[in-house]
Amino acid sequence: MGQTMVEKIVSRKVGRSVRAGELVERLPIGKLFFNDVIGPPAILTLKRLFGDTFKQHGKPVRVFDPRRVFMLPDHSIPAYSVEVAEGVDLMESFGRECGIRVYREGDGIEHVVLIEDGHIVPWDIVLGTDSHTCTNGAMGALAFGVGTTDGAYAMATGHIYDFVVPETFQFELAGKFQKGVYAKDLILHIIGAVGAGGCSRRVAEFVGEGVRQLPMDARTTICNMAVEMSGRTGIMPTDETLLEYLAGRAQWPVEPLSSDPDATFANQMRVDLTLLEPMVAFPHKPANAVPFSRIPEMMAKSQTQPGPDLPAVTSDRITDAFVGACTNGRYDDLVEVAKVLKRNRVHQDVSFVVIPASRKVYERAMDEGILQIIIKAGANIESSNCGPCFGSHMGVLSRNAQMISSSNRNYQGRMGSRDARIFLASPATVAASAIEGKLADPRKYL
């Protein structure tokens, strides 16, 4: 009987054939990375838990393999507080001690930069101390987020412990997007259909003709939000587009990977991309996703049956807009924003923040005149970092705000005041809404 991608990856790593549900007591990993939120406490945890062990062996504290560990300050930089700045200092000094790569502030977001630099390849097992590590599954890697302690363990030994091989939920994508409909609309549609816990403990595998015709930037958007339906991670099979992307870029050996046709899937769901329209997720949950045609109905529902997961939305006005984050801050996203903004102005009541997700994206968009269009339309461009998605800087929301964002989470209080309302949408929809100062369908601008 055949195996899923996940079963194949784990089987190869442990040297025996495993099935979903099996326990692996020690699973070796291939890559490990830290951001400025968890990096500093993880370094301190490593030293606190294992400093004595290293000392007893007459060795300094070091990571299991410096070529496979990365530090990427990306969440709260440029530093907004002394504590943040000192955390970045710690990452830099520890990186020097251990000989591991520490990216510079402004190089970009972890889930964008390591892919761009060719560090994530099919068959890899990737741990990152961030829940959106699932983004890296678009490369055919088994990639998932961990906390401080699992991160510190992995730094010490290069393993994750008591790993249970997850089952797979396979999404078969057919058809082709119509104009103005994007990967973001697709993944919001899927999360809305299955719910916030709909892929719980399972890996979301995306396959089919619908995936094969998508460029890499769109694929990472889809995998990025697997965790918003509580998926263990997202993953996609290897095809020509991925191999082309990795050619001349991959820093590690590349070998194609896909699930066997007779593998066992816990669930399967088919989505026809042709039938989708632009989507908006209402506050306070990504799963509150509705197509544009159903916005009036959703507003009415929020007023008649408000609750902690869906507060009353009494107006479609927009005060703040954001394009960026590990979900939708890549080159293809900025191209769509520029298309919508060209010959238009950002509404005078809207603060529109645009953040290219990496230095490479920033430079390319600058060289090609894309940033000029966005700036001249009245948006604010910031240096590459997670931006308002992390709710700490670069556009924190007041209690009166109604934000539309290309990021992945619209939880209550996520971007500032707990009274603010956050909508999620594609970059084109965010740009159209920034122009009109209200929720706006991007199709008329394309």
Place this chain on the structure above:
Amino acid sequence: MLTGTVTTIFGDDINTDDIIPAFRLQQSNDPEYFATYAFEKFDPEFRARCGQCGANIVLAGKNFGCGSSREQAVYALQYNRVVCVIAGSFPDIFYRNCLANGLTLVALPDRTNIGLGDALEVDLAAGVVWNQSRGPTIPFPMKEEDRRTFLAGGMTARVRMHLEELLAGPARTE
């Protein structure tokens, strides 16, 4: 064996941003710091309720702890003397973070026999919750390896043994 009182009941899909907002995360590396800001936006009374009880149990719906991987969410609970969370289900990252810190999690699909103010005894070894206030004993499923880790208060001892093996042996190559 642990005992505590149910002092908080939450619904489904409580996320780790609810438990500890992002802005606090990088302001300290001291786990105890995060106790002060637990649920500061979502449930500002949480801390005061926990402060009145020596051992708190949180009862919640499905998918408790979803979202961000921030382990500070676990510290925010533990340092408010939360000894156990009983919920419909837990997503993977939060579950692993609790295993690592020895915060006992009990997944219980049917929680109708537990209410606010109930005194509970959670017997990990036997796999039962005994509701001392109302009487019934409620069994819960748990994987053997997780039971072992919760009882040991984490995995650090095992990982240290593995590290010893690695440091004593030849360097890892691939």
